[in-house]
Amino acid sequence: MLPPRTILQGRERTQDADAAIRQTDTDAALARLSAVRKGYLTDPFIAHLVPRAQLQSPRPPLINIGTYVRSHSIDHLTGEWMEILKREHRQCQIVSLGSGSDTRFWRIATGPYKDQLRVYVELDFPEVTTKKAMSIRKSRELSAVLGPPEAIAVAQGGTALHSPKYHLLPCDLRKLPSEVLPSLLGKILSPNLPALLLFECVLVYMSPEASSTLIQWFVDYFSHSSDPRILGALVYEMFALQDSFGQVMVKNLRSRNVSLPGAVPYGTPQSLPERFTRHNFTISKAQTLREIREKHISQSEVERISALEMLDEVEELNLVLEHYAITWGVKLDGSSELSNSSWAKWGMKSIVNVSNECE
Ligand SMILES: C[S@@+](CC[C@H](N)C(=O)[O-])C[C@H]1O[C@@H](n2cnc3c(N)ncnc32)[C@H](O)[C@@H]1O
Numbered sequence: 001m002l003p004p005r006t007i008l009q010g011r012e013r014t015q016d017a018d019a020a021i022r023q024t025d026t027d028a029a030l031a032r033l034s035a036v037r038k039g040y041l042t043d044p045f046i047a048h049l050v051p052r053a054q055l056q057s058p059r060p061p062l063i064n065i066g067t068y069v070r071s072h073s074i075d076h077l078t079g080e081w082m083e084i085l086k087r088e089h090r091q092c093q094i095v096s097l098g099s100g101s102d103t104r105f106w107r108i109a110t111g112p113y114k115d116q117l118r119v120y121v122e123l124d125f126p127e128v129t130t131k132k133a134m135s136i137r138k139s140r141e142l143s144a145v146l147g148p149p150e151a152i153a154v155a156q157g158g159t160a161l162h163s164p165k166y167h168l169l170p171c172d173l174r175k176l177p178s179e180v181l182p183s184l185l186g187k188i189l190s191p192n193l194p195a196l197l198l199f200e201c202v203l204v205y206m207s208p209e210a211s212s213t214l215i216q217w218f219v220d221y222f223s224h225s226s227d228p229r230i231l232g233a234l235v236y237e238m239f240a241l242q243d244s245f246g247q248v249m250v251k252n253l254r255s256r257n258v259s260l261p262g263a264v265p266y267g268t269p270q271s272l273p274e275r276f277t278r279h280n281f282t283i284s285k286a287q288t289l290r291e292i293r294e295k296h297i298s299q300s301e302v303e304r305i306s307a308l309e310m311l312d313e314v315e316e317l318n319l320v321l322e323h324y325a326i327t328w329g330v331k332l333d334g335s336s337e338l339s340n341s342s343w344a345k346w347g348m349k350s351i352v353n354v355s356n357e358c359e
Contacts, residue, residue: 025100098202276329
């Protein structure tokens with residue numbers, strides 16, 4: 001048995017490391033705010049989730065462009081998903097894990113696919129959800145999208161918030177999902193409706209085993225349905241960290257007490273789809289942000305973006321974008337027709353079409 005002082009030091013270390021992981025949400029939110037202010041992205045909601053937003057300084061062009069490519073790609077994939085639902089007159093549930101200060105719920109709930117959204121759930125550490133719940137309550141713009149005041153309830157000592165479609169829940173995603181998630185999600189998610197899981201820069205902070213157990217829990221949850229089962233998932237994060245550029249990223253983050261155990265199994269672009277194939281997903285694909293920027297962003301967008309700010313470090317930008325990727329997958333079960341349906345073709349395809357049209 002360890003002496004008590006050692007145990008305390010260990011716990012303090014874990015708390016410090018968790019605080020550093022939570023801090024990455026501030027980085028993501030500030031990057032988004034900067035990209036919005038500079039005209040890369042449109043998002044009327046982010047400023048309401050960043051404290052003293054008006055005093056925040058803009059980020060360098062390289063960060064703004066990276067944030068744009070990341071956001072554009074994830075918006076595109078979620079948009080494609082919602083478009084399939086719309087065509088099929090279906091609704092779906094979205095679960096955002098490690099949601100931080102993300103604004104996607106508000107953007108979908110005020111956008112063309114709002115009727116396709118049955119429920120949107122966000123999960124993060126209680127410290128993060130408490131802050132977000134307070135910001136939502138304080139902001140008329142954010143609260144108004146959730147519904148009338150009497151339909152919005154703060155719960156679990158201020159760490160959770162419920163409304164007719166939107167639920168914000170506290171949770172440590174590294175904990176055994178079978179012990180934590182049934183009580184949190186059981187009354188909110190239906191196994192009978194299509195679901196989309198979003199992991200935007202979160203699994204990289206967890207062990208590969210914890211990530212796998214988490215994804216498998218959702219796979220099992222959505223297998224308890226008599227209807228055809230449609231489960232989509234999308235992961236955005238850094239990978240290929242064993243090369244010299246990757247090692248610099250690792251060192252920089254380590255100096256902030258952040259480690260990236262989740263990146264270890266993903267040394268190459270080819271390894272990324274294993275994220276979902278190991279859970280028997282029907283399709284699983286991945287692209288680096290560099291590929292997406294070069295192949296899947298329309299010419300008109302490329303021109304619009306390059307007119308916003310001067311970027312001198314194109315090589316450095318490419319190096320950064322090569323170390324981030326989006327992996328997406330779909331698990332289709334219960335009907336042979338599904339394997340020929342639009343779901344099985346979900347992906348980046350139509351951005352290619354847009355750029356082809358422009359060529
Ligand atoms: C880089 S931020 C990304 C936030 C948001 N997904 C986005 O892309 O803007 C990572 C988020 O994951 C959360 N996170 C990391 N590990 C977590 C865990 N074990 N349990 C719950 N949340 C976690 C952090 O608190 C943080 O809000």
